[in-house]
Amino acid sequence: MANLKDLKNRISSVKSTRKITKAMQMVAAAKLRRAQEAAENARPYARKFDEVVGQLARSVGDSDTAPTLLRGTGQEETFLLIVMTSEKGLCGGFNANIAKKATRRIKALKDEGKTVKIITVGKKGRAAMRRTYGDMMIDHVDMSDVKRVGYGDAQEIARNVLDRFDEGEFDVANIYYGEFENAMTQIPTEQQIIPATFEEKDEDEKAQAGTVYEYEPSEEEILRDLLPKGVATQIFAALLENAASEQGARMTAMDNATRNADDMVDDLNREYNRTRQSVITNELIEIISGAEALNG
Amino acid sequence: MADLMQFDLVSPERRVASYKASAVKVPGTEGDMTAMPNHAPLITTLRPGVVHVDGENGSDEFVVTGGFAQITDEGISVLAEESYHRDEMSQEILDRMLADAAEKQRKAVEASHNDPGPADDAAKLLADMMAMGSHVGLSADQSNL
Numbered sequence A: 001m002a003n004l005k006d007l008k009n010r011i012s013s014v015k016s017t018r019k020i021t022k023a024m025q026m027v028a029a030a031k032l033r034r035a036q037e038a039a040e041n042a043r044p045y046a047r048k049f050d051e052v053v054g055q056l057a058r059s060v061g062d063s064d065t066a067p068t069l070l071r072g073t074g075q076e077e078t079f080l081l082i083v084m085t086s087e088k089g090l091c092g093g094f095n096a097n098i099a100k101k102a103t104r105r106i107k108a109l110k111d112e113g114k115t116v117k118i119i120t121v122g123k124k125g126r127a128a129m130r131r132t133y134g135d136m137m138i139d140h141v142d143m144s145d146v147k148r149v150g151y152g153d154a155q156e157i158a159r160n161v162l163d164r165f166d167e168g169e170f171d172v173a174n175i176y177y178g179e180f181e182n183a184m185t186q187i188p189t190e191q192q193i194i195p196a197t198f199e200e201k202d203e204d205e206k207a208q209a210g211t212v213y214e215y216e217p218s219e220e221e222i223l224r225d226l227l228p229k230g231v232a233t234q235i236f237a238a239l240l241e242n243a244a245s246e247q248g249a250r251m252t253a254m255d256n257a258t259r260n261a262d263d264m265v266d267d268l269n270r271e272y273n274r275t276r277q278s279v280i281t282n283e284l285i286e287i288i289s290g291a292e293a294l295n296g
Numbered sequence B: 001m002a003d004l005m006q007f008d009l010v011s012p013e014r015r016v017a018s019y020k021a022s023a024v025k026v027p028g029t030e031g032d033m034t035a036m037p038n039h040a041p042l043i044t045t046l047r048p049g050v051v052h053v054d055g056e057n058g059s060d061e062f063v064v065t066g067g068f069a070q071i072t073d074e075g076i077s078v079l080a081e082e083s084y085h086r087d088e089m090s091q092e093i094l095d096r097m098l099a100d101a102a103e104k105q106r107k108a109v110e111a112s113h114n115d116p117g118p119a120d121d122a123a124k125l126l127a128d129m130m131a132m133g134s135h136v137g138l139s140a141d142q143s144n145l
Helices: A004-060 A094-111 A123-136 A151-166 A203-208 A219-295 B091-111 B116-135
Strands: A078-084 A115-121 A137-141 A172-180 A186-194 A214-216 B005-010 B015-028 B031-035 B042-046 B049-055 B058-064 B067-071 B075-080 B083-085
Touching (some): A004 A219, A004 B005, A004 B075, A078 A094, A115 A123, A151 A186, A172 A219, A219 B042, A219 B067, B015 B042
Parallel strands (some): A078 A172, B005 B075
Antiparallel strands (some): A172 A186, B005 B015, B015 B049, B049 B058
């Protein structure tokens, strides 16, 4: 039987763990709110940008003079995967899910005989990818000094990626990140950023897209100017989604941990009381049987 | 008061301004232009400069560093990579922008010995930034770069 002293120690240790997980949950909740706000603020720009560039892209179409960022390099041999994860752990399956999504894609590409290159953003993703695909990793972006994701961070990553594209290092680039649905659910998402893709419009927007614009300078020149910015915009949106997802995942994970700790404390308390009772009973039996031996 | 149109100024990180205006002057790549209500639909890229807005409640000025503007008959949306209200603009921000532009110019000159295009573009960018700085009353002195 466990001894009373041990049980007492275990109870107090679980209780202090509970305090930590509870605090982490509350911190994550506060950060989540801020991250969601940031993502919300970024939406008008991204939406407008997509609308205008999408319109331009459709009107320029597949013409031979269209920028390669839109048209592609004409082949699909080398793929660049940009895997975005968090800097810190303790957020449930968040990082593992993103890594899994990317890994599945890598396997599929390998089977087709394509070349794969990987850039990781965030320490956790690097650790997960390095184990199996260390030889494919060409760069890592450290975000540990970044308290709040800014557009500048996205621009830096975009510049890195675009420079490599200009050097002809890859043909297609995809980003992987966790899309924030709510605090409970984050969806690992794959998005192609080079060549640029645009969502199909719904009926409403189609009608609006009928407007004929004048362009200054020419359509193609505007596109050439805007497409690199589009890469930064998409990376920025992904970074913000990722930040919100990470906090959401951590909040949920820490909530679960706190609840587990509650259960454990209950169980241990019950065991402690039971043990204490049986120790008392034992002592009583010893006293009574001792007294009876004297009387007899 | 003349007709009004919707004016939106957004940067990637936030919505900087959104209200009704009667005229908006934007620094287009090929020259400044003023948009008024019922303007023909037009999309133009921007150079670094100052957006001047005649709004419902007086006029306002915003600093933008490139991007583009979409003008429709109902309003104008300006999408700038970086944007500040005139009052938010400080010497530090300007210095940083100038340093970035100067760096870009240096790289462009290095990378393109035989092709003056990119170097000229970068020089123009830097000149635009300096003009913008002096417009809002900040020193565009480059001696400290």
